Amino acid sequence: MTSRPVPSANAAVLGFDPAERTWVTGPATTASSFAAAPALEGELLIDEASRQAVATDLGNIAVHKPGAVLRPRSARDIAAMVRFCRAHGITVSTRGQAHTTLGQGLTDGLVVEARSLNRIHSLGPDVAEVDAGVHWKDLVTAAFGQSPRLTPPAVTGYTSLTVGGTLSVGGLGGLVGALRTGLQVDHVRELEVVTGTGDIERCSLHHRRDLFEAVLGGLGQCGIITKAVVELVPAKERARTYVLEYTDNAAFFRDLRTVIERPGIDHVYAELYAPGSRPTHKCYATVFHDGAAPDDEAAVAGLSTEPVVDDTGYLDYVFSIDRLVDGMRETVGWDGLLKPWYDVWLPGSAVEDYIAEVHPTLTARDIGPYGISLIYPQRRSAVTRPLPRLPEPDGSPWVFVLDINTVAETPGDDPAFVKEMLDRNTRLFARARDRYGAVLYPIGSVPFTEQDWRAHYGDQWETFREAKKRYDPDSVLTPGPGIFRNG
Ligand SMILES: Cc1cc2nc3c(=O)[nH]c(=O)nc-3n(C[C@H](O)[C@H](O)[C@H](O)COP(=O)(O)OP(=O)(O)OC[C@H]3O[C@@H](n4cnc5c(N)ncnc54)[C@H](O)[C@@H]3O)c2cc1C
Incomplete structure (x- = not known):
């Protein structure tokens, strides 16, 4: 693979587009497409500052300013906006802490800020039910405060990351787990997900397993995680x-x-x-x-x-x-x-x-x-x-x-x-x-073509593609990685 050349010095460089593997050199989006958006419990922001604030990720390499930013109060808000975006041909990406480094969670369309869904609904003795925008740090702190003390079995090295974000990439136990416990996705009992058709679904190994397995480590391609039931184990002091x-x-x-x-x-x-x-x-x-x-x-x-x-x-x-x-x-x-x-x-x-x-x-x-x-x-x-x-x-x-x-x-x-x-x-x-x-491990900055993604998924490619067609038939969700850019 080769990278495209850098643009000339007088081009207005906005960043590197990993999907096209080229430099973005001009404005691409507008807020006016959201004029007829549905009524919501949360907020839909179309002001310049709110859109600019979510135009890049931790890498500062790829830049896409969205047309609007959703701060949902509920999964219903997300479902309503996904249905609206699907009807209007607008893409939707969910933003946890945006700690990927090549624009995996960016879009010109609608950014859903998961952080505004941040409640721990229940805790212990062996599971917690949490919103996708909860930081692992907050769950670790709350679980350790229980009597007896608890912890998630796998905890990333940096913990100011969202539950929905790391479950979408895999979640390696950087400081806890790894030797015996598997990834964070291995310790999820159930998910609540908004699909690319705007439906709210519960899924687990026993119910809609295809969706469950397409979403865990699925880079936001088939659904937006809104809640997760994650395992807890006894913690040492x-x-x-x-x-x-x-x-x-x-x-x-x-x-x-x-x-x-x-x-x-x-x-x-x-x-x-x-x-x-x-x-x-x-x-x-x-x-x-x-x-x-x-x-x-x-x-x-x-x-x-x-x-x-x-x-x-x-x-x-x-x-x-x-x-x-x-x-x-x-x-x-x-x-x-x-x-x-x-x-x-x-x-x-x-x-x-x-x-x-x-x-x-x-x-x-x-x-x-x-x-x-x-x-x-x-x-x-x-x-x-x-x-x-x-x-x-x-x-x-x-x-x-x-x-x-x-x-x-x-x-x-x-x-x-x-x-x-x-x-x-x-x-x-x-x-x-x-x-x-x-x-x-697709959290970083290695430009990938669709052919690279096919090779990456190997014998899982067809299953993943089928799930994409079933749960996001119009390819509304998470265009950043460019996995299904050709359908
Ligand atoms: C200092 C540091 C240390 C780290 N240590 C570890 C480590 O120990 N182990 C490890 O595995 N990783 C580690 N990471 C990488 C980390 O897992 C990724 O950066 C991950 O993307 C971070 O989660 P986030 O909340 O920022 O998610 P985001 O970066 O916001 O999202 C990641 C991807 O998932 C999508 N997404 C986000 N939320 C949802 C949702 N609710 N539903 C569906 N899709 C969604 C986004 O659109 C994006 O494509 C580390 C990163 C940093 C910066």
């Missing part, structure tokens, strides 16, 4: 983390493979630093406990390096990335920086060789002072839903996510930097897919 440092890929992977199989270890992730840094790899292995200190010697027995031990309260641990991001938000304007992120799933048998190949090619610019590169192990057998796609089975019980979360050093547009990094992502992904059997 504290987290004890063994921080292990390496300067050698082979030693790092030897120890990583040891700790992910060790029964007493509950969670593991790792960081990669640019070559030349000391260390180049850092592994974080965590044991959750109730106060009686775990056996440190057993936790790190046989590893090639001495750990630094960090013992904190559970919520302190779970919100550690939130504190980091909140800090950068205040100090360096993190939200406004360009973020051409690269995120892939790698087969367990290939991860070490792929990282041995890619890591030496990374420079400080590939990550940036505010970026990070991460490795997350995930036990394959715990992932049960068909749609968040994983690499083909390769005999290994593990799959790994590699993130190269590049962040620009300075604020402002920089088309040359964006082009360089999107080209890099395209190149890295093509090699990872063709040589190592990698599969995209």
Whole structure:
């Protein structure tokens, strides 16, 4: 794949359009199409400031200013507006926190702000029923406040993300889960969904299973999640983390493979630093406990390096990335920086060789002072839903996510930097897919054609396409990724 050239200097650059893989250079939308919109319990905003505020996502690369913004008070509001938009040929995208980085949730049509549906309807003992706009942070806090203490079994590294947003992409347990529990989509009992025909449906494994499975990890293609019944499990009071440092890929992977199989270890992730840094790899292995200190010697027995031990309260641990991001938000304007992120799933048998190949090619610019590169192990057998796609089975019980979360050093547009990094992502992904059997984790910035999407969904393509035809026959929902741009 190649990227299109950057536009000439005097074009009014609005951003990169991942669906067309080209630069958007002029205004595309109007608010007047919403003049005859139905009466609603919530708000329909057509003023310039409200539309501009949702014209991009965390990546700041793709830009689409919608014609209107819906702040719904109910699923009925969303259903009424989907029916209106369908009748008028207007596309609809739902916006959680918009923390994707290549416009996956943007549209020229109607943006539905899920955050205005943010109630926790019920909590415990083993499930919570929540609106799609609830932040995981709020659910984690409320669940931990129960007696006995509870937690979702899989919690993302950053928790100021919406339930509906991460259930639409998959939801890897960045700080809780992953070794034994599967993705967040594996712990959903039931959903309430507004389909592309404007119908409100409940679905689960036992009722409308086709819709349930097309929506979990379905990138908003077949329905808008309005409520979810998600599982909760007992939480421990504290987290004890063994921080292990390496300067050698082979030693790092030897120890990583040891700790992910060790029964007493509950969670593991790792960081990669640019070559030349000391260390180049850092592994974080965590044991959750109730106060009686775990056996440190057993936790790190046989590893090639001495750990630094960090013992904190559970919520302190779970919100550690939130504190980091909140800090950068205040100090360096993190939200406004360009973020051409690269995120892939790698087969367990290939991860070490792929990282041995890619890591030496990374420079400080590939990550940036505010970026990070991460490795997350995930036990394959715990992932049960068909749609968040994983690499083909390769005999290994593990799959790994590699993130190269590049962040620009300075604020402002920089088309040359964006082009360089999107080209890099395209190149890295093509090699990872063709040589190592990698599969995209579609939260980042790898431009995809419809052919790429077909290959991505593989044997699930026809099922997904059928569900799209059934539940969104006029392709109203979520055009951003460009999966069904040709029907
Ligand atoms: C600092 C940081 C750390 C992260 N850590 C992790 C991690 O540990 N594990 C992980 O898996 N991911 C992680 N992510 C990625 C994250 O899962 C995605 O960015 C996800 O998109 C965030 O959810 P959101 O609420 O911002 O959703 P959005 O970005 O708003 O939405 C994602 C997609 O789903 C669609 N959508 C949103 N809401 C709905 C809905 N209710 N119904 C149907 N479709 C909808 C949108 O249109 C869009 O296409 C991280 C991101 C950041 C910025």
